[in-house]
Amino acid sequence: MQITSDQFHEKSAEALQDESLAGALFVLGKMFPLMRETVAGQLPEFEALRDRARDIRNHALDHLPDYLDAFEKKVIANGGRVHWARTGAEANRIVAKLCKEADARQVIKSKSMVTEELELNDHLEAEGLTVTETDLGEYIIQLRKEKPFHIVGPALHLSAGQVSDTFYEAHQEHGRSEKVEDKAKLVEEARIVLRERFKNADVGITGANFLVAETGQIALVTNEGNADLTATLPKRHIVVTGIEKVVPTLDDLGVLLRLLPRSATGQETSNYVSLYTGPRQDGDGDGPGSFDIVLVDNGRSNMLDSPVKEMLRCIRCGACLNSCPIYGAVGGQAYGSVYSGPMGSVWTPALTSVSQAGNLPNASTFCGKCEEVCPVRIPLPKLMRHWREKEFEQHLSPTTARWGLGVWTWLARHPRSYRLFVRLGLIGMNVMAPAPSQKGRWIAKLPFIASGWTESRNLSAPSGGSFLTQYKQAQKAALEKTGHPSKTEGASK
Ligand code: SF4
Incomplete structure (x- = not known):
């Protein structure tokens, strides 16, 4: 199978500029999921x-x-x-x-x-x-x-x-x-x-x-x-x-x-x-x-003996494509493979290699909608994660991503540094965000390795402190009101 999945970034950037494609994808992403939901509900x-x-x-x-x-x-x-x-x-x-x-x-x-x-x-x-x-x-x-x-x-x-x-x-x-x-x-x-x-x-x-x-x-x-x-x-x-x-x-x-x-x-x-x-x-x-x-x-026998075996349950219904926000934005041709969308992001590396098709499992928000609609309950995000892990193990992922994950791993293991990092991040982001307008507060440009995030959209400015600060405040409020911490007490330990 000849694939051009290594061009996913270029092809998807082109697809995002195509207005007639956007119209077709809008109809596809609305009509099929709605029809599926209706008949399933009956x-x-x-x-x-x-x-x-x-x-x-x-x-x-x-x-x-x-x-x-x-x-x-x-x-x-x-x-x-x-x-x-x-x-x-x-x-x-x-x-x-x-x-x-x-x-x-x-x-x-x-x-x-x-x-x-x-x-x-x-x-x-x-x-x-x-x-x-x-x-x-x-x-x-x-x-x-x-x-x-x-x-x-x-x-x-x-x-x-x-x-x-x-x-x-x-x-x-x-x-x-x-x-x-x-x-x-x-x-x-x-x-x-x-x-x-x-x-x-x-x-x-x-x-x-x-x-x-x-x-x-x-x-x-x-x-x-x-x-x-x-x-x-x-x-x-x-x-x-x-x-x-x-x-x-x-x-x-x-x-x-x-x-x-x-x-x-x-x-x-x-x-x-x-x-x-x-x-x-x-x-x-x-x-x-x-x-x-x-x-x-x-290649199917190899899949049978692999962590992506569950993908072989696929009955080619296309429901995962219709529900996927990435497929819904760029369409099938950007994937550079006959199999596109979430199912294609698992099949394509399985039939070729993660070095050729590693872009595809990365093209997911992991929102889980694909798994939610799959008639044979294939855990698509889990299978895509498998390919991401393989890509990481084989040193195929970009240096910035590897570096970012390394920093994140270190911070996750050092809570004090993590909290300091979050506090400094919040201060920095608040400095970058202009004064509030009717549409809220938005950051138009992030620096360094985060710049890609704001290349095509703004990022909402933080409000109300970090998650941990807000969590503690909610716990305190619950304790004062009821004499007991909220139900999520266990999660804080
Ligand atoms: S929803 Fe499930 S069965 Fe349908 S194409 Fe996607 S992976 Fe295959």
Whole structure:
């Protein structure tokens, strides 16, 4: 997986200047969380389902070899084939070989984050194949040669005008010379072009939202129905998916399917939820002649034995992205990885290295909102903290940060010096703050290593003394009023 996460600072600074992006992110950050909250509130057992989902995913991961083995046996019994790929390169080679076996020239694809991770399209195109993404968002970013902006909505950052420009340029070779700007007409135009691709495709490649060990089926969840056309129209269906997607039974799948659309798009269910069992059987009216599943490891086994194992529970709903204040300010492209937001900040260093992707786990306020909304209760801040610790251990963090943490550690161990430091800091900050205005008192510029804080915003001036001073005052007031210290007495000892 090629990443440019080392450019996070530059890319996020650019993104912050982009007004049209800010508008798209505002809608995304308001609309999806509100819709999620509404549908979750309508389901009394929502929190209990989250517990069950966490347990199901943990159980599957704890017995991953057994469930994958059971899944493979069932797939073979159903007439399909399973291929194991240790690395991304191996997975790409297997898919290209399967396409060659089919004498394929035209390939259609539905949205799949694993194939984005593998950069499968580039590989197949280098082998002489024409690959067309059929999810509308993926199709748009494929034409624009961009990486997905969001794991659920790859082109959510683009305006209708930008899509119109892209289609106008790309669709002239399909005989469409009129520039279309209306959203419904843009969708219609994409549908007309894509229908031709569906009809002429030799191979259809999909991902899988889940694999069911009990039955050997794959589950696909979409809103556009393009994955179903991809899986059924061409003569061959290839599924490319990560090994972590397996769940034991159909009942377990039911639990996850109740959480996924609610968490992702605030829907009770997605428009299309399909289970695929294998190739066309005698008597079937349609379906592909072959059904191949490529199970991709590409670093997942290493994660299984690591402190970030819990990340493998992820069901790619995108709720953590929608709730993250950092993602909500800079959007997906700044992350320089197909996986962005809080989930990407854990996945990306796991699949590459902390030296390449260390910026991402640092791009978090640790407000905890991502963990609060995650349907499988992944402790994202804890996992990001793991990568920060690794970065620190490997001496990769900036000298100023290391120096600052060293000073802080020393002060935390020397309470008297700490109190003196705080007192001097308060005096200094009060000197730096101008006289109060109607908007309060603000410091416009901090000196030295703290200057970065005030580069793009003001800092509120301190008021009412240090935390410890205020705490003691509150304790004293409580004692005078009730004869007892306040409930937080224990914390002061
Ligand atoms: S980490 Fe949780 S919230 Fe984020 S995409 Fe994965 S399952 Fe969804």
